[in-house]
Amino acid sequence: MLSMQRIDIWCEKWGDWCNPILVKETRQALKSRQFVITFSLLLVAALSWTIIGTVSLMPAIYDTPSAPRMLLGYYFVLALPMLLVVPLAAYRSLEGEIDDGTLELLSVTALSPKQIVLGKLASAMLQMLLYFVVLFPCVSYAYTLRGVDFPTTVVLLGMLVIAGIMMTIVALFFAPLSRSRTGRVTMLLVVIMLLVGAEWLLGLAAFELIFGDGDWQRDMGLSQISVLLGGVLLVVPAVAHLFLTLAAAQLTPMIENRSTKIRVALLVVNATVAAWIALGFEDSFAFVQQMFLGGVGLMFLWVLASSMFVSESAVLTPRVQRTLPQSFLGRATLTWLAPGPATGLVFSVLNILLLLGMLVGAFVSIAIRGFVFSSSDVREMETLLQFSCAVAAYMTCFLVLVYGVMKALRRNNNPRVEVGFAALVVVAVFSALGPYGIQLYLNDFLEFPYSHWQATNWVWTLYNIADGVDCSGVIKTLGTIGVVGVLGVMFMNRALVRPRRTATPERVRQELGKNRDMAESK
Template structure:
């Protein structure tokens, strides 16, 4: 026994050294946030209430079902209670705590201190998210025996229990990402109050919606077929991952100083989200048939709204490319031709968003045509003819409006320094005026009575798109619109060669030495 003591002490020392090494390699923000969270009053109170509520429901729920609990299936009622106990901290408390943590860093000014360290904005955001995930896992582990107890009471199959747990984990993770996204949006106190209310409304809405979904699933079983279930599982994994990456990239960009590159990661994330949405749309049509077409249309509409908002902000970015960003620009001809559009700037943003919109529209229209020609769209003949026309018309007008937004923001920027959010307001103003002015003039000349469509209303995008959707002969209207949009786009690009193709500059030796020293210190 005495000879074993040194061996055990060496083993413990090695384990301690290994844990210390792993702790040093971990994200410092994760370590800091975890220590603060586990010692905070909020976590202690929440965890205590969780344990007390689980114990109370175990006793009360079991007594309420006596003596039927021994003879009849009793798992659904117990599992619903445990879901409610677990959903409140995972879907409400943890995301709200993550929001307050990042917002507190901004309010207290500690974020500025973190920005001068070697920590990148991505590390800060990921550290906050990892700390929230760790708290969720602690809540789940604490309630896992209760869920296992409910499963032994019969009445709920194992896939339903696993789906319930998966819904909680995925929803909690995505809601935490959404909360972190809202934290740095506002810069004033009143704006922070608005964002806090928005976050609380989103969390409450998600809590209610998921509760209805999970409770119905527990009480009545899984109503989906095998193909529908496979698709839902795949979409539930792909959409939160891609959308979460986009929100995290946007959050990190908001924490990044103005002198650094904020746009490239967001644009790459937009491409990932677009690819995922298009892939899931095609898969929905192949796996689900007619009901899958409705899913595909919904995803395409959501994608169009996302690109409308994102592209308007890309066209409102600052045209100033700092030397730090220019040092990282691609140098070869092929890399410049392919990757320049990912660099910051309104001109590159216009080209990037327009190209992505055209490619996405071509993919959607091509997929619809293939589906129609192969005869797989049985019962969807009208939809397969109308929806591609709407996509083409909307994309054409959107690119034209983005070009107008570019010039509007360029004029505003002569005397002001607007934020990129002004691009959304400019897009709304351009779209409303382009539709309202010709319609009002036509209404005036027709004595304020209804009148038929004419070429004078060609800038009225709402009326023109409705005419294109109504009959295929109206697609000829897109020819002059497309010609004018293409002409204005080319004039915009050719008139700004320095903004479209920014040149790379050499990195000073002193800066290179500092970067090498920072890498060595890491």
């Protein structure tokens, strides 16, 4: 009895040290009606499918492989709570903290927003673990019926677990995205659509995996398996870290620095995608495919992120200014991670140029390695390179324009950073439709060929590049204009581009020292 009490005391201390939100959420979740009903239905569904599936396969179950059918049924029984119930519960939990006003109470404690989000995620993962443990004997039973090999079973379960965790993180990201009632209803519908879509797509993948008779192992070589495994181990954690950082940033007060951690997370995503692309370097065809896939993903990511970086407020609170780099080397290299629209513009353009440089370096390395390509492959790579340069040039020009638009809006208003993406969409639409409509009107609404008057029409220009038309002159002109615009912003806003650190008041130092001593004593 005494030993059990010691174990309980030790577990309580360990839980509080690990994450108090985890303990709180776990206690509430395991006592909630939702968990009891879901857990009971899971047991009933697993038992029912075991009986119904086994009886329906009689008597062939003794002689023929029967695992695929049973395993598919167990998969759908397990996928429903892991891909739908648990992420929705995590979404409602974080949204409930905001609706009930308890988030403000948590903000005055020593818990950081990241700890709150991680506590919600850990509680959801614990529920997934319980569901997984319940279905594991059933999956083992299905495996003994023959017809599905061990690697396929491991891949199936791993795919389900990773997808469940990722969808929970996505749900936590959407929970604090809107504070109004209408916005919360909209976000809930968006989350449900995403979860249902993930359930459907993963179900199709599971069906092909189970009934494919192990074709994926024969079709994929060692290099392709290493690329796939590298993507799971490198890119997926980086994207998950980015979404968790975004969720924590939304819970962070406005007086805090919410931008630097997001920028660091984006750099981590860039690095992991580059490492993942490098894994397929031995296979030239797969390498080009990975470059295209990774480049498109990073392009969409930076289009969204950069439009918000240039829309941040230029006012830095004293608390943020006290955390700015102080040394010359730190100010020269780390200033671009500080919040602000001007630093956001420079940071975004530098990363766009970095991605473009990575692409050029990849093509140069392919040429050095001596891969043999046909003339059509060479033309496709040249087209891809010119297409990437055009996207970088257009993005640079658009970001400079969005910076000017948001600066004008902030004179009399205080818009959210999400407005920057809307401004980017407006700028992109008008830059494409404006010159096209004017020239169409001047040409009496008759068809006309592409010319330099359509240089800002990014849709037509990119279409021509993809069609094999040389648009290097337009790219050079737009690139020069974009670089000049960025340099102009830097020279006209030196204080915003190079913010200076302010000294920490003595009273604040004393309070921080007391808090540090209290944390160490605990």
